[in-house]
Amino acid sequence: MLSRRVLLALAASIALATSAFAQDKAIVVASTTSTQDSGLFGHILPLFTAKTGIQVKVVAQGTGQALDTGRRGDADVVFVHAKPAEEKASR
Numbered sequence: 001m002l003s004r005r006v007l008l009a010l011a012a013s014i015a016l017a018t019s020a021f022a023q024d025k026a027i028v029v030a031s032t033t034s035t036q037d038s039g040l041f042g043h044i045l046p047l048f049t050a051k052t053g054i055q056v057k058v059v060a061q062g063t064g065q066a067l068d069t070g071r072r073g074d075a076d077v078v079f080v081h082a083k084p085a086e087e088k089a090s091r
Contacts, residue, residue, distance in 0.1 A: 026055040030067075030075035036060035 035041070036058055045056045059069060063080045070078035 025053060026057065027076040028074065029056055029058045029077045029079055030065075030069040031058055031060055031079040032063055032066060032081060033060045035079055035081070 029041075031041070037060075041056075041058050045058070049055055059066070059075065061069065066075070066078055066080050069075045
C-alpha cells in the first residue's frame with residue numbers, strides 16, 4: 001500500500017496542475033504502470049473529477065518513458081517512484 005506521504009504528494013501535484021489547467025477541464029498524468037495497476041487512480045480520480053469537474057487521463061508507462069513524456073510537455077503531472085531518475089530529470 002502506498003504511504004500517506006506518496007498520496008499527499010500525488011494530491012499536491014494534481015492540485016498544482018489543476019490551478020494551472022483548470023480552464024482546460026482535463027489534465028494528463030504520466031505515471032508508472034505499477035501505480036496504475038495498484039488501483040490508486042481508479043480510487044482517487046473519480047473523487048477528484050467529481051469535486052473539480054476536471055477529467056484526468058492517465059498514461060501508464062515505464063519510469064523513463066513517463067519522465068520523457070513530462071519533459072516533452074505532453075503531461076501536466078508526472079507520477080513516478082525512482083528518486084535518482086526524478087532528480088536527473090529535474091535538472
